[in-house]
Amino acid sequence: MLSRLGNTPWFNPTLRTLVFGLALTPFLLIVQGVVTDALGPDPAEALMHRTGEWAMRLLVLVLAARPLAQWGWPRLFLYRRMLGLFVFFYVSLHLLVFAQVYVGWRGDILLEELVERPYVMVGFAAWLLLLPLAVTSTHAMRRRLGKRWKQLHRAIYAIALLATLHLLWLSRSDIGDAVVYGLLFALLLGWRVRHYWRRRRVSRPAAG
Numbered sequence: 001m002l003s004r005l006g007n008t009p010w011f012n013p014t015l016r017t018l019v020f021g022l023a024l025t026p027f028l029l030i031v032q033g034v035v036t037d038a039l040g041p042d043p044a045e046a047l048m049h050r051t052g053e054w055a056m057r058l059l060v061l062v063l064a065a066r067p068l069a070q071w072g073w074p075r076l077f078l079y080r081r082m083l084g085l086f087v088f089f090y091v092s093l094h095l096l097v098f099a100q101v102y103v104g105w106r107g108d109i110l111l112e113e114l115v116e117r118p119y120v121m122v123g124f125a126a127w128l129l130l131l132p133l134a135v136t137s138t139h140a141m142r143r144r145l146g147k148r149w150k151q152l153h154r155a156i157y158a159i160a161l162l163a164t165l166h167l168l169w170l171s172r173s174d175i176g177d178a179v180v181y182g183l184l185f186a187l188l189l190g191w192r193v194r195h196y197w198r199r200r201r202v203s204r205p206a207a208g
Contacts, residue, residue: 019079023086026054027093044101051097055090056167056181058083059160063188070195081137084156088134091127119169126162129155157192160185 030050033039039046061076062084069077076083098120103109113120133153136142142149164185168178 015075016079016082019082023058023083026050027090030093044097047097047101048094051090051094052167055087055094056163058087058090059156059163060181060184060188062087063156063160063185067188067191067195085134085137088130091130095124095127119166122162122169123166126159126166129159129162133159157185157189160189 030047033046034043037043062080065077065080065083068074099105099110103113114124115121133155136145136149136152145152164178164182167181168175171178
C-alpha cells in the first residue's frame with residue numbers, strides 16, 4: 001500500500017505547497033518576533049523554546065505518518081520526507097541559537113557545556129544522528145543506498161529517545177511536556193515493533 005501512495009490524488013503540487021507553508025509558518029512567526037522585538041523579556045530563551053518545541057511537534061508527525069497510512073489516512077505519509085527535513089531545520093536553528101547566545105561560537109565553552117550539562121550532550125547527539133538522515137533524504141540517495149537506506153533511517157527512533165531525554169533533563173521540575181512526548185514516541189515505537197513482528201509471522205514459512 002505505502003509504495004503506491006505516490007499515485008494517489010493527494011500527491012499534488014498544491015497540497016505540497018500548503019504543507020510546506022504550514023511547516024514554515026512557525027519560522028516566519030519567529031522571524032517576525034525577532035524583527036518586532038515581541039519575544040518577551042528573554043528573547044534567547046524564547047527562541048530556544050520555540051525552535052525546540054516545533055522540532056518535537058514535527059517529529060511526532062513524521063513518526064505518526066506510517067501508522068496513520070496503515071489505518072487508511074495516507075495524506076501525511078506523502079509528505080513525511082519534507083516534514084523530516086523541517087525537523088532537521090528547526091533542530092539546526094535550535095543548535096545555532098545555542099551556539100550564538102550561550103556558547104558564543106567558542107570551542108572551549110562548547111566542550112565545557114557538553115561535559116557539565118547532560119542535556120546539551122544528548123541534544124547534540126540527536127542532531128548528529130539527524131544529519132545523515134537529512135543528507136540521504138533524496139530519491140537518488142535512497143536508490144544508491146538500497147536496503148541500507150531503511151536501516152539508516154531507523155535511527156529516527158533513537159533520535160526521538162534522545163530528544164525526549166533532552167527535554168526531560170532540561171525541564172527539571174516541570175516535566176509535563178517531556179512525559180507527553182515520551183508517551184507519544186513510546187506508542188509509535190510500540191506500534192512499529194508490533195507491526196514488524198506481525199509481518200515476520202505472516203512471512204515465516206509453515207513448519208513441516
